[in-house]
Amino acid sequence: MRPRNKTERMVAELSAKLPAITEKQKQWAKDTCFEKIGYYNKGEVWCMSCGRVHEKAASPLGIDLVGDETVCPHCGTHLKLKNSRKRKSTERWYFTIATTCRGFQVFRHFIIERSMYKVSENISGGHEPYFSINEAVQNWITEDGKEYIMARPCKCIPHIYDAWNFCKPMSIKDSGSGRLRYSYSPDKYDINSEFVYPARRVIPKLKRNGFTFRCNKVSASSLAVMLLTDNEAEMLIKTKQYDLLYQKSVRGIPQDIKPSINICNRNGYRVKDASLWMDYIHLLQHFNMDTRNAKYVCPADLKKEHDKLLKRRNREEERQREIDRMREAQGWEKTYAQEKGRFFGICFGNEHIVITVVRSVAEMAEEGKAMHHCVYACGYYKKKESLILSAKDMNGNRIETIELNLKTFKVVQSRGVCNSNTPMHDEIISLINNNINLIKQAA
Structure with missing residues (x-):
């Protein structure tokens, strides 16, 4: 898509001038994104780090039940063993680089792919894994929380929505006409990668508002937009209520819940299961219990207290159904x-x-x-x-x-x-x- 306004044209120009990924960043991705495992089969271990095969006496049952480990004699990598007869391995992972450019917060999302083939020791070459690293998406976010997307086009592959075409250049994409991402609909440009390069640059306003990568349930770009546009999100992240922040990102937080959140913060109570806790607060409200009292709002055993109120609610509903059935039955006496x-x-x-x-x-x-x-x-x-x-x-x-x-x-x-x-x-x-x-x- 062609840039439609001045800001989009500037983003497209700045994106073209971003530096290429460095060798240090590539090596970090190779060392970090892939699990250190070895595939075991009939006394041989295929190392997923160097691609070489070495002999190892191990029990397949012990590998499944205990999780045996070994050290590759070729590269010295500590490997976790897995039973497998595969002779080909291909893995793809996203990793993210957080940086800044001309006042924009930029999240650059790359895909690293590793391809390996199991070959015998007497064949020269072919042992080293093949890596490819390509940039797929860039999220450009202004200080007022507006987001602009630079991304590759996608190939038309059924049931795969992020099959990026790396043969074509990046271009401006429609990010949903500025819609908030407080929904369950998938967004292929909203990438929540598990791996973030440790050298990170964050714009001052975002840093002031408490931005962190510790809230790993919410993607970095969504979190940045929330923190720059929503004071409540800033409060939640600064009080380390990460699970409540996640609930806010996917479905929002009802207005009647917010006073109870303040009670949690005053008492240093961290909500670890926000959906269960919100249901529990609604049960408290149903029974007219004090939702501004830490005794009820901050239970030591949330599940136990939730289940207790849920049983009470179910008994109440059963009594009401019985009353309704009796009223209906009374109307049937004459007909019967x-x-x-x-x-x-x-x-x-x-x-x-x-x-x-x-x-x-x-x-x-x-x-x-x-x-x-x-x-x-x-x-x-x-x-x-x-x-x-x-x-x-x-x-x-x-x-x-x-x-x-x-x-x-x-x-x-x-x-x-x-x-x-x-x-x-x-x-x-x-x-x-x-x-x-x-x-x-x-x-």
Whole structure:
């Protein structure tokens, strides 16, 4: 994209004049970005630092369980062993150089790629890994927090949004029309690299506002924009509330949470799990507990206190659902009596079992509560084709609850306590089948 205004033209000109990456910076990237590992297979270790192979007696199981280590005799690198039969290795990592230019804070993002092939010792050459280092993106940020992007174009590769085309030069890119990056949408120009070159230059205003690379959940460019445009972000980073700062960057912080954050800062309390802590504060607010009291706001065991309030909230919601079900059920009493009233006089049994029809929605609720099943909760009183009966012993103790289909006049199910089958199950089914004519006549 062509520069559209004076500032963009200046950024494009300054970008072209930035110095090339030095040999010292390249060597740092080679030494830092790649894990020091050795691939073990059949008594051989392939060193990922120098590319050479050496013999080593090791147990594959011990490597997986214990994490065996060794020292490469060729380059002296301390290696962590991993079981692998691969003969080719390609790794790519981002690393960042933070610098300044004419009042701009500049973050230069490079990709370092290492390619290696496993070859035998008697082949000359080919042992040394091949490295390529290319610059992909530059974030140029002014003192007032405006961001300008210089980047390579991207190749059209499905499912890969940062396939940079290093054959073409950098140009100005649209950074989203100045939108804030407080969202979950991916931004290919917002690179949060794990490796940052230790010699860093930061503009004075950004340094004054507390900029640091310790908040590694937020990319350097996003953090710089936040600190230059948002006083709350400055407060969070200066009080080392890094996880709250991350939450702010991805979804923002509700206004009603902010007084509780001040209580944390006054008491030196660091929020380590911001999303859980914010949910906990909202639970405190729900129960009208004092969210400006350090006793509640700064718990020693956040998860324990959160789970305690969550259980209380769930019990409250369950009680409310029960009340709502009871109100709904009361409205069904008249309908239930009209639909099933003709069966209410039916009663049959033998010398130790009595089977009767459940005569009301309230009685069905008692049945479900006593038997610990869902005859009431699942609204069987609403089902026109179902007739619910209760089997009891001679002392009035419930044995099983029976559902009979009024179209087929067959038992759909007969459940004891907690939906179990009782020793009298077959006898109850037999009683129903033997007296089915009583129900047919009433129907």
